Amino acid sequence: MHAWIKDAQKFRILLSTTGLYGVTLTAALLWQDTSFASWFLAPLSILHLFFYGIIHELTHNNIFTRARTNVWVGHVLCPLNLVYFHTFKTVHLQHHRFVQIPEVDPVCTLKPDGTYYHPLWYMIVWPYHAVRWYVRHITQHRDRQRLVRNYLLFTAGIYSLFALGWLGGMLSTMLFFWALPVYIGTVFLIGIRNLIEHYGCEAARYRTSRTLTNRLLNTLTFNSFFHLEHHLMPTASITQLRELHERNRALYREKRAFIV
Secondary structure (H helix, E strand, C coil), X not given: CCCCECCHHHHHHHHHHHHHHHXXXXXXXXXXXXXXXXXXXXXXXXXXXXXXXXXXXXXXXXXXXXXXXXXXXXXXXXXXXXXXXXXXXXXHHHHHHCCCCCCCCCCCCECCCXXXXXXXXXXXXXXXXXHHHHHHHHHHCCCHHHHXXXXXXXXXXXXXXXXXXXXXXXXXXXXXXXXXXXXHHHHHHHHHHHHHHHCCXXXXXXXXXXXXXXXXXXHHCCCCCXXXXXXXXXXXXXXXXXXXXXXXXXXXXXXXXXXX
């Protein structure tokens, strides 16, 4: 392993996902006028979901040894998912700190009154609540002038790309092969994952998150559904997540953890 790589397996996932995305998007654009062009929507959405997972690992400084390298790569990848890396990282770390506490957990499945959102309604509103929390956070921050400026510049840049696409007659292509897969992969599918991992859970150390032990599902997602383990040890490697689950079996029974 190179000195600048912290987790070689996650680094390989980053490289393979990026390469596969480039090939898939190129093929989609080359065959966009064919009858089967819409079939590219599914793999593109899944790849954006994987980019979400990679950005998530960069947020926890889990891929590269130096924190600055994780941040830099995060800033490079995040525009592909139409999200600002500082927004993603700030919201996600806040979620880890106050998981399942309404108002302070930006993606909490609980309403402020302590009742649960209807799952379908949660799928619609969770991104709005996350962005609203972030905007409130940076406008109250002591370095708010810089944070607000950077966020507005990023947002303006993204809208400018779509404006250029409109002027160049490519807006429909950008929306179908970029914006729509991003929505499916990082809003719709992640909303479902949030519900799977946190719906019905509570603000207690071993009951904030739900772990799914299905071997096939975890093989396909690199053990990402060992979610309670991730919250207990956010810097764990793919292998360590499963090992932590095995070590904690008795403790989980004692604490009545949500293990499926």
